[in-house]
Amino acid sequence: MNTTFLAVALAATTALVPAAQAKESIFVVSPFATAAAKQDQIRAIGQFLAETTEAGETSHVLNGWSQETIASFKVPGDSERYTRASSRMRANPTFFKDMKAFAETPPPAADAPHIGQIDWPAVLRRVGRDFAADIPRNLIFHDVSAVYHDVRSPEFSMRGGVLFSEAHLEASRDATPFGALGQSDYLTNYTVHWGVNDGAWIVSDRHAHHAERIMSLSVSTRGGVLATFANDGATALENARSDKSRAIGAHHLNSDGRLSMIGFQRQAEAPAVSIYDRVLSDRTPALSELEQARDIEIAIRWTCACDFDLAVKPQGEKSVSFRAPSSAQGQLFKDFTSSSSLSNGWETIALTGPVDLTRTIIAANLFSGTGGRGEIRIAIAGETWAAPFEVTGRANSGDGFEQTMASGNPANMGWAVLAAAQIMGANQ
Numbered sequence: 001m002n003t004t005f006l007a008v009a010l011a012a013t014t015a016l017v018p019a020a021q022a023k024e025s026i027f028v029v030s031p032f033a034t035a036a037a038k039q040d041q042i043r044a045i046g047q048f049l050a051e052t053t054e055a056g057e058t059s060h061v062l063n064g065w066s067q068e069t070i071a072s073f074k075v076p077g078d079s080e081r082y083t084r085a086s087s088r089m090r091a092n093p094t095f096f097k098d099m100k101a102f103a104e105t106p107p108p109a110a111d112a113p114h115i116g117q118i119d120w121p122a123v124l125r126r127v128g129r130d131f132a133a134d135i136p137r138n139l140i141f142h143d144v145s146a147v148y149h150d151v152r153s154p155e156f157s158m159r160g161g162v163l164f165s166e167a168h169l170e171a172s173r174d175a176t177p178f179g180a181l182g183q184s185d186y187l188t189n190y191t192v193h194w195g196v197n198d199g200a201w202i203v204s205d206r207h208a209h210h211a212e213r214i215m216s217l218s219v220s221t222r223g224g225v226l227a228t229f230a231n232d233g234a235t236a237l238e239n240a241r242s243d244k245s246r247a248i249g250a251h252h253l254n255s256d257g258r259l260s261m262i263g264f265q266r267q268a269e270a271p272a273v274s275i276y277d278r279v280l281s282d283r284t285p286a287l288s289e290l291e292q293a294r295d296i297e298i299a300i301r302w303t304c305a306c307d308f309d310l311a312v313k314p315q316g317e318k319s320v321s322f323r324a325p326s327s328a329q330g331q332l333f334k335d336f337t338s339s340s341s342l343s344n345g346w347e348t349i350a351l352t353g354p355v356d357l358t359r360t361i362i363a364a365n366l367f368s369g370t371g372g373r374g375e376i377r378i379a380i381a382g383e384t385w386a387a388p389f390e391v392t393g394r395a396n397s398g399d400g401f402e403q404t405m406a407s408g409n410p411a412n413m414g415w416a417v418l419a420a421a422q423i424m425g426a427n428q
Helices: 003-010 034-050 085-090 093-106 120-130 205-220 234-241 287-291 401-407 421-424
Strands: 025-029 058-063 070-073 135-144 163-164 188-194 223-231 261-263 296-302 306-313 330-335 348-351 361-369 373-380 383-390 413-418
Touching: 003 093, 034 058, 034 085, 034 093, 034 135, 034 234, 058 085, 058 120, 058 234, 070 093, 120 135, 120 205, 135 234, 163 205, 163 421, 188 205, 188 234, 205 223, 223 234, 234 421, 261 373, 287 421, 306 401, 361 373, 361 401, 383 413, 383 421, 413 421
Parallel strands: 025 058, 025 135, 135 188, 188 223, 261 330
Antiparallel strands: 058 070, 163 261, 296 348, 296 373, 306 361, 330 348, 361 413, 373 383
16 A cells, blocks of 8 residues: 555546535544554545645644644645646655555554544544634544543443443543533534444444434534544545535533433343343342452432432442542443433442442432432342332432441431341341
């Protein structure tokens, strides 16, 4: 794969490029791809840029993992000499040399990477910082993953059908990698076309729908428009070439203020996986089983016109709740197999263990609404127990959180503290 190959491929391109199609572009690619896939990218991106970059304009290709500029495609300012794609291509030998070097470079060392992996929040920050646009411009993600994953921040991983709540977009970068606070102009004048490398990351139709929604909001809260979110790079190129600029959906931010990670389950597995769908155990575990428990799920659900919040604190560990959705031991999720609301989904906290459940504080707060009855479920390695609970006081928006989690006793009548051994009927 070299410049000569592209010269032959583009030599037949004799038509002038319509002005409506010409626009500077920023491409984002991943180093975590095969050499053959990268060579295909050079062909596709090179031809696209040769066809759409006008005289006097410069387009760039970024490494989506390191955020470094891989190559730049610049058409000299002689509008008559560079009216055809083939002449524009011949004016950029350095671009194709740099792209070829990228294609032939082995993927960087990384812990458990996946094909097409990029750090897309960092890419958006780089674009806002170094490529601010005062006229319309394309931002094209070509054959890259939409799944954010960083082993240094596993609590924010999007692997396994997990999305982040809309509240992350209202938060700062200090609080979450997805935070867009202070970035409202980063993508001004950008139309974003995202071509995902495949659709294997999607676990269900609902997951796909809400992934499109949260990615669209991730762009619009930064001032841009997400016009394409497809499972292939070719569609992103086609839509950019035809100058599609309408947002893929009329999505508006509807945040509940909680930094949650939202888990969606595979449609074929949901009846077996969801803690709410399991057959309850009639076995009475011994206390010794609770003292070194692993693979723990603790979940609450309710039917009243209210909102409960779950909080769990293993001995010697930080508490996990919507206030702090992750810790070294646990992670707060929302389960949607039994709830249709993104903002008020029933809550599940997973603990890796080993954890002494006999010394773990489990509490429910009546955050808002009326009523006060619900169900709590606890599972160890999938075996599940359940019990009803009730909060007799008024909703209080979490008042007394610190005192309850520090002492293990309800700070006021808006709380219920629940003992794992009692829920599970554990005995000596």
